[in-house]
Amino acid sequence: MAISYSRLTHLRLAEKFRRSCTSISSQRPVPVSSQISKIDHKKMMKPEKKEDRVIYELPKVYVEENTTGLALFSSNTNYGIKVIEVMNAIKFTPYGLRQTWDLFQEDKLLRSQIYIKERAEFLGPELATAHFLCFRGGKVRFHGQEDWITQDPDSDMLTSLPKFYVESYKVEAADCSKMTLIYEGLENMKNMENLKWLSLEGCPHIDDWCLDRISGEYGNTLEYLDIRNCHRVTDKGIASLSKMKKLKTLILGGHPEAKNLELVCLMLEDILPEITIRGIVYCDESLLKPSEAKE
Amino acid sequence: MFNRAVTAAQLKPWLKFNYILKNVTFTVRSFCNSCPRYSNKDDEPVKPSILVPEDFQAELDGETYCPPLAQPIKPHVHPIKKSFDLLGITGRNDPKTHNNLYFPRHCDILIIGGGIMGCSIAYWLKQRGHDNGLRVIVVEQDPSYTRASTVLSVGGLRQQFSLPENIEMSLYGAEFLRKSKKLLSGEGLEGPDVQFHPFGYLFLATEKGADQLIANHKLQTSLGAKIQLLSANKLKQKFPWINTDGVELASLGLENEGWFDPWSLLNGFRNKALEMGVEFVKAETVGFETQETIVPEQPGIGDSGCYHKLKRVHVRLVDGDIRTIDFSKCVMAAGAQSGKVSKLAGIGLGTGLLRNALPVEPRKRYVYCFHAPEGPGLDCPLTVDTTGSYFRREGLGGHYVAGKSPTANEEPGVANLDVDYTFFDQQVWPDVALRVPGFENIKLKSAWSGYYDYNTFDQNGVIGIHPYHTNFLFATGFSGHGLQQAPAVGRAIMELVLEGKFLTIDLSRFAFDRVIANQPVFEQNIV
Numbered sequence: 001m002a003i004s005y006s007r008l009t010h011l012r013l014a015e016k017f018r019r020s021c022t023s024i025s026s027q028r029p030v031p032v033s034s035q036i037s038k039i040d041h042k043k044m045m046k047p048e049k050k051e052d053r054v055i056y057e058l059p060k061v062y063v064e065e066n067t068t069g070l071a072l073f074s075s076n077t078n079y080g081i082k083v084i085e086v087m088n089a090i091k092f093t094p095y096g097l098r099q100t101w102d103l104f105q106e107d108k109l110l111r112s113q114i115y116i117k118e119r120a121e122f123l124g125p126e127l128a129t130a131h132f133l134c135f136r137g138g139k140v141r142f143h144g145q146e147d148w149i150t151q152d153p154d155s156d157m158l159t160s161l162p163k164f165y166v167e168s169y170k171v172e173a174a175d176c177s178k179m180t181l182i183y184e185g186l187e188n189m190k191n192m193e194n195l196k197w198l199s200l201e202g203c204p205h206i207d208d209w210c211l212d213r214i215s216g217e218y219g220n221t222l223e224y225l226d227i228r229n230c231h232r233v234t235d236k237g238i239a240s241l242s243k244m245k246k247l248k249t250l251i252l253g254g255h256p257e258a259k260n261l262e263l264v265c266l267m268l269e270d271i272l273p274e275i276t277i278r279g280i281v282y283c284d285e286s287l288l289k290p291s292e293a294k295e
Numbered sequence: 296m297f298n299r300a301v302t303a304a305q306l307k308p309w310l311k312f313n314y315i316l317k318n319v320t321f322t323v324r325s326f327c328n329s330c331p332r333y334s335n336k337d338d339e340p341v342k343p344s345i346l347v348p349e350d351f352q353a354e355l356d357g358e359t360y361c362p363p364l365a366q367p368i369k370p371h372v373h374p375i376k377k378s379f380d381l382l383g384i385t386g387r388n389d390p391k392t393h394n395n396l397y398f399p400r401h402c403d404i405l406i407i408g409g410g411i412m413g414c415s416i417a418y419w420l421k422q423r424g425h426d427n428g429l430r431v432i433v434v435e436q437d438p439s440y441t442r443a444s445t446v447l448s449v450g451g452l453r454q455q456f457s458l459p460e461n462i463e464m465s466l467y468g469a470e471f472l473r474k475s476k477k478l479l480s481g482e483g484l485e486g487p488d489v490q491f492h493p494f495g496y497l498f499l500a501t502e503k504g505a506d507q508l509i510a511n512h513k514l515q516t517s518l519g520a521k522i523q524l525l526s527a528n529k530l531k532q533k534f535p536w537i538n539t540d541g542v543e544l545a546s547l548g549l550e551n552e553g554w555f556d557p558w559s560l561l562n563g564f565r566n567k568a569l570e571m572g573v574e575f576v577k578a579e580t581v582g583f584e585t586q587e588t589i590v591p592e593q594p595g596i597g598d599s600g601c602y603h604k605l606k607r608v609h610v611r612l613v614d615g616d617i618r619t620i621d622f623s624k625c626v627m628a629a630g631a632q633s634g635k636v637s638k639l640a641g642i643g644l645g646t647g648l649l650r651n652a653l654p655v656e657p658r659k660r661y662v663y664c665f666h667a668p669e670g671p672g673l674d675c676p677l678t679v680d681t682t683g684s685y686f687r688r689e690g691l692g693g694h695y696v697a698g699k700s701p702t703a704n705e706e707p708g709v710a711n712l713d714v715d716y717t718f719f720d721q722q723v724w725p726d727v728a729l730r731v732p733g734f735e736n737i738k739l740k741s742a743w744s745g746y747y748d749y750n751t752f753d754q755n756g757v758i759g760i761h762p763y764h765t766n767f768l769f770a771t772g773f774s775g776h777g778l779q780q781a782p783a784v785g786r787a788i789m790e791l792v793l794e795g796k797f798l799t800i801d802l803s804r805f806a807f808d809r810v811i812a813n814q815p816v817f818e819q820n821i822v
Binding site for chain 1: 473482490491492493494495521533549550551553672673674691
């Protein structure tokens with residue numbers, strides 16, 4: 001029975017194989033004859049030139065490779081610090097166990113969202129983003145089309161997205177609400193020149209640094225941004241949205257750590273020409289009603 | 296009763312050599328810096344090409360002389376009381392020492408200076424030091440940090456440098472700041488909120504400096520920084536409050552650039568280090584002690600010699616008491632005072648490899664805070680003008696912070712931290728008001744000054760091991776951009792101590808060797 005892998009799994013397997021090949025070849029043993037030879041003084045006193053960098057080497061008298069025969073068994077990679085890390089015992093306190101578990105979960109999340117260069121090179125940035133988002137529960141809409149593309153719940157394969165580079169597919173809108181997107185995951189969404197609509201509603205890991213990345217990436221094109229219920233966002237992150245000159249709609253709400261939110265939004269309305277900010281109440285309407293004066 | 300010298304010679308047989316051959320003079324080949332000599336003249340290699348000036352090369356070939364280091368006079372303590380002190384009984388709950396039960400008598404790694412560099416190095420070392428594996432002590436003169444450069448700094452973070460090492464260090468600094476809340480938190484300890492303002496840096500260049508800016512930009516983008524070049528027209532479109540007279544090109548940082556709160560980061564490092572077991576000692580370094588070690592003869596490499604190894608530091612406590620701490624390695628992270636303290640270790644007072652002193656001295660810089668109702672508003676990056684003046688927004692109430700590095704002949708005195716307001720009126724305000732017309736109507740609110748740990752040699756950090764004192768490391772001399780590089784430098788020093796070489800970022804070009812070889816590594820973008 002023929003097993004059909006998706007293109008992405010092909011790429012992953014190819015990369016794994018390539019990596020395993022290079023690691024074997026780098027561990028070549030050092031020949032014995034080179035150790036007994038005399039110290040090369042010319043090499044020691046001359047500065048090594050790496051590209052344009054000159055490294056000043058004052059002559060080293062005691063050089064390990066020339067004096068120990070055990071260098072034959074050493075590998076190029078150094079394990080000194082790794083040995084110390086492994087020796088760090090797992091703390092069997094409730095805090096220690098929880099910390100180990102949290103680190104494990106974070107590492108898992110990071111590895112699931114790390115930027116894969118081959119995917120972007122093969123599919124082009126727009127389709128790579130679409131594949132990345134749809135596979136993790138997001139929705140994407142292309143320029144010129146009206147339907148949102150999501151993962152088909154019945155099958156693992158995304159039948160509606162092309163698996164090769166097609167130039168006419170430009171991502172215009174991305175709906176990432178309630179996805180577990182992290183800062184490193186946003187790197188998969190770079191080089192998109194046509195993104196106009198972005199929703200990050202309810203994403204728990206979005207904070208000021210992610211907003212900095214978003215305003216740096218889509219500063220010229222984004223027109224609609226929704227960051228409701230992103231609990232880690234503060235007013236500094238929202239102030240950094242002043243870099244997006246074409247922003248027309250900004251939807252806020254549910255930011256417990258944003259202290260001067262109303263002031264920042266007023267200042268944003270001064271700077272950005274076409275902005276409308278929804279979800280912000282500038283003053284309490286009930287205070288404007290005339291109070292019943294009792295004399 | 297007994298002759299002290301004879302007793303010492305009997306107890307330490309390797310030092311007997313000294314006493315016997317005291318009157319005989321012979322040339323001693325110093326360890327670490329000699330060209331090996333062969334018994335057979337034909338085997339001698341060709342003279343290598345000269346890195347250093349000829350007269351200095353002769354000095355390097357000869358012996359490195361380590362002068363006897365000035366020992367402060369230890370106060371007389373009654374011998375019975377002294378024996379109780381040695382037993383550790385009277386050291387308990389000593390209020391003179393800061394945060395310690397017993398005064399530490401020895402440690403593995405001693406860090407001189409408890410600013411951002413010292414605390415970062417302590418954190419990185421202890422994090423890898425496996426619970427109680429490494430004993431790390433930080434000697435800090437003033438735990439309230441009244442004159443420390445760290446807390447008085449403007450707190451900028453930028454990747455717009457011209458050296459690849461600086462760019463890589465700042466990129467890692469940004470990554471560390473992003474993760475600092477998690478990394479610097481512990482059981483019962485909440486991580487710091489560094490309050491990063493992601494507004495970027497804007498460097499303006501005239502026609503003369505445009506080529507340098509373009510070259511820098513190419514290098515920065517190749518290493519992963521997100522910088523955008525803007526022409527004068529685009530600059531005016533993006534920032535309508537700017538006056539683009541004389542500006543040919545500008546470079547704006549799009550990501551990972553801005554400013555943050557240095558106090559939070561310092562406290563974060565310090566509290567995490569304390570939680571992991573680093574000991575902070577409130578004392579001032581007043582002297583070092585060396586121990587003569589005989590280096591045995593190695594056939595094919597060199598004759599036997601005498602090497603003065605740094606063994607012990609003398610510190611003075613608040614009440615004048617002088618105590619000693621034995622160490623295995625010492626890290627110099629004292630900031631602006633590093634040059635002065637290094638001299639106590641003989642660096643700069645000897646010959647050969649000890650001839651060059653650490654070229655770090657304090658330089659005073661002023662920072663002024665003013666209110667400008669017609670200023671740029673929210674979208675104001677930290678703008679560095681063509682004249683060298685810089686300004687940035689502070690808070691949301693229309694306040695701005697500005698400053699300028701003075702020219703060489705205008706350097707203010709460093710005796711105290713008093714502010715010179717005429718410098719603002721004559722130098723800073725005209726430049727800033729010319730660049731931003733909205734700054735013509737301002738009101739100066741306050742000002743402060745701080746020291747740069749200025750490297751007079753080439754204004755870049757000195758990071759590495761001293762060639763003679765191989766257990767003495769430097770992490771100082773950053774001349775104003777040390778705060779953003781502190782996490783990367785801490786990690787680099789940790790790699791040097793635990794591994795012997797750099798693993799992540801190669802900072803060999805910043806070693807102290809460049810001072811001896813007289814080959815500076817200049818940074819073009821100094822603010």
